Amino acid sequence: MSTKDYLEKDFYKVLGVPKDAGTAEIKKAYRKLAREFHPDANKGDTRAEERFKEISEAYDVLADEKRRKEYDEARALFGNGGFRPPGAGGAGGFPFDLGDLFGGGGAAGQQAGGAGGIGDLFGGLFGGRQGGRQQPPRRGQDVESEVTLNFTDAVDGATVPIRLTSSEPCRHCNGTGAAAGTMPRTCPTCSGTGQTSRNQGGFAFSEPCRDCKGRGLLVDEPCIVCHGSGRAKSARTMQVRVPAGVQDGQRIRLKGKGAPGERGGPAGDLYVVVHVRPHPVFGRKGDNLTVTAPVTFPEAVLGAEVTVPTLGGQPVTLKLPAGTKNGATLRVRGRGAARKDGTRGDLLVTVDVLVPTELQPKALEALEAYREATAAEDPRATLMQAAKGA
Ligand SMILES: [Zn+2]
Ligand SMILES: [Zn+2]
CATH class of the missing domain: 1.10.287.110 (DnaJ domain)
Incomplete structure (x- = not known):
């Protein structure tokens, strides 16, 4: 019976x-x-x-x-x-x-x-x-992969193909590792637990069983396809939706997209490390995009309307206030990277006041006249005063 x-x-x-x-x-x-x-x-x-x-x-x-x-x-x-x-x-x-x-x-x-x-x-x-002798269902392994995105795709989100190599149960032997018509037997060393304990200095350590390499099972006649491991390497390409607003170096988790579970266990997760190619014009600062706008000295001094590009949209014109300093940052709201809640960050425009290296005769003449007009001013007077007082 x-x-x-x-x-x-x-x-x-x-x-x-x-x-x-x-x-x-x-x-x-x-x-x-x-x-x-x-x-x-x-x-x-x-x-x-x-x-x-x-x-x-x-x-x-x-x-x-x-x-x-x-x-x-x-x-x-x-x-x-x-x-x-x-x-x-x-x-x-x-x-x-x-x-x-x-x-x-x-x-x-x-x-x-x-x-x-x-x-x-x-x-x-x-x-x-x-x-705990018989092995319980086991969750599939987490799988890690990488993807390199264009700057724009990282900002807007994109569906990209990701190639994954993972290990799944060998189909030939259904993951048992045993040749057709045979079954694995319980490892006598660890009684099927896959773990053996070792005493060292009064402490008991648990380590994977050496005889069965932690499987808890021994295969006498190995499967001809997987050579007894019960696992098969498989490569697959998966379309992965990368959310809008990912940043360079960010690790995104896709639940249940990792290796399949064993004995009815759930699948593991897929972690994708995102690399973002730099953009020739735009940069990223969190949810904000950055851009550097060259302005002339008269624009900075007198103020001006300055038109700058936006990422994937129409250029915007912003008002440069009179007396804007070199390196000052102007903010264009809502023209940055997408956030989780659907709103967007800002576009931060950094002012770069140009210093011309070559001037046309007329411009040179004007500049010399300007120098003359401001000759009485000492731009370093405050500096000298402050240094003395300290
Ligand atoms: Zn064992
Ligand atoms: Zn096999």
Whole structure:
């Protein structure tokens, strides 16, 4: 009788007795039913024959105190028939890979040489429920990738292709790592936990098991495709929506776009490190864009209307106040990078007062006249005064 039988069959129901029935009650129920369905009394009736087998099987277990106890414990683990084998109407969130559990060459091999009782078998198979021996579903790994964006795409957001290499379960062996027709067995070194502990200086360290490299399983005959690792490298290209306003060096997280999970676990996340190509004209300062606007000395002194470009939009004309200093910053609202809330930052225009290196004769003449007109002023008078006073 297999473990699966224990979980699937309700022996109490077969005998029509309550779960707390005493031995005498079980015996009485069995005798009555056995008489009724005995093959001698139902010649040629295959249904009766089936029923008789069920009754005998149930009685064999329930009449034996030790086996009954093991049976009760097994069913208690899964909530009395709450267990459903694969394909029998949804595993209902059952956390283990049943193929692994019930595969003949799998974990059951662990009990070889032992007492071989069903209790031992359960200890090995389902100890995970209590002691963490069977591996639980595992979340897929996080995957990291990089992308280089144009300056404009980083400001406005863009959908870009990202090539990902990731490791996923080998399709040939369904991730078991074992050759066709074979199953991995529980690693005896770590009893399937994938971890071994080591004592050093009075402290216990837990480290990945060296024999199974932390998998908890050993493969005797490796899969010809993945050579026993159970993993396959795969490359895929994914279209990723990069939100507007990303900055150079920013790491964006795309939930659930990483490597697929194992044993029903959720997929990992994808992290994309964004690089942004510099723009020949514009710069970024947080949500704001920056641009440097050259202005002439007369514009700075007298004030002017100055037209500057915007990123991807119409140029804007701003009023340069009279007496604007070199390096001063003017703000054009709402012409910066997009923010999360849909608004935009500002365009910061830095004034760069030009110093001409070559002048046309007429301009030179005018400048010399200007010098003459301001000859009485000493531009460094305040400086000298301040230095003296200190
Ligand atoms: Zn191991
Ligand atoms: Zn494989």
